[in-house]
Amino acid sequence: AQTIHQWPVAEIKAVGSPLSLGCTIKGKSSPNLYWYWQATGGTLQQLFYSITVGQVESVVQLNLSASRPKDDQFILSTEKLLLSHSGFYLCAWSRGTGGSQNTLYFGAGTRLSVL
Amino acid sequence: GEQVEQRPPHLSVREGDSAVITCTYTDPNSYYFFWYKQEPGASLQLLMKVFSSTEINEGQGFTVLLNKKDKRLSLNLTAAHPGDSAAYFCAVSDNTNTGKLTFGDGTVLTVKP
Numbered sequence: 001a002q003t004i005h006q007w008p009v010a011e012i013k014a015v016g017s018p019l020s021l022g023c024t025i026k027g028k029s030s031p032n033l034y035w036y037w038q039a040t041g042g043t044l045q046q047l048f049y050s051i052t053v054g055q056v057e058s059v060v061q062l063n064l065s066a067s068r069p070k071d072d073q074f075i076l077s078t079e080k081l082l083l084s085h086s087g088f089y090l091c092a093w094s095r096g097t098g099g100s101q102n103t104l105y106f107g108a109g110t111r112l113s114v115l
Numbered sequence: 116g117e118q119v120e121q122r123p124p125h126l127s128v129r130e131g132d133s134a135v136i137t138c139t140y141t142d143p144n145s146y147y148f149f150w151y152k153q154e155p156g157a158s159l160q161l162l163m164k165v166f167s168s169t170e171i172n173e174g175q176g177f178t179v180l181l182n183k184k185d186k187r188l189s190l191n192l193t194a195a196h197p198g199d200s201a202a203y204f205c206a207v208s209d210n211t212n213t214g215k216l217t218f219g220d221g222t223v224l225t226v227k228p
Contacts, residue, residue, distance in 0.1 A: 042153075042202055043218075044204065044221075102209075102215075103147075103149065104159075104161075104206070106151075106158045106159040106160075
């Protein structure tokens, strides 16, 4: 069975400080990986996706960047946090070969508060 | 690009009542359709996925109807209970391998005892 683990569970950070959020998938080789951001109020915004190691596509940057250093790992980061970065960050994976394989499975999320 | 409109944004019902959430989408090439549930403070949990042109899928206490002709997807909780209180999101996918899902803005359902 596949498992998805996000870390940390929650962060409280100061404006201007750096950030690194991580996501690891176990039990599935070559998954598609995604970062979503959910603002308070609920709308989901896709930030980045990756089909393979070393390749990341940006959908909406929001002064964030993403990397996929390993097949099973997806990292979201920034060097300088803004107040607007607060929210709930969700990592997700899919088999990504089209059709029902596009089903997204979400991690537990990281709640970020920027003060 | 694809646009998904979800209605209503908030829904409050009494325990035992039905609750209906509807999404309409714009891209006729949309291929797969999903409903996710998000309990307060938690992540998104897949409820159901459907793809046939007109399909009714029944789960535990809910029914999903897809009408591709009208580009409409609905979730019907047949006899809601307080444990159904959550945010519900529809999502629409194309058939490419990018796996891009377009989400509706969500419906916050409150079921009162």
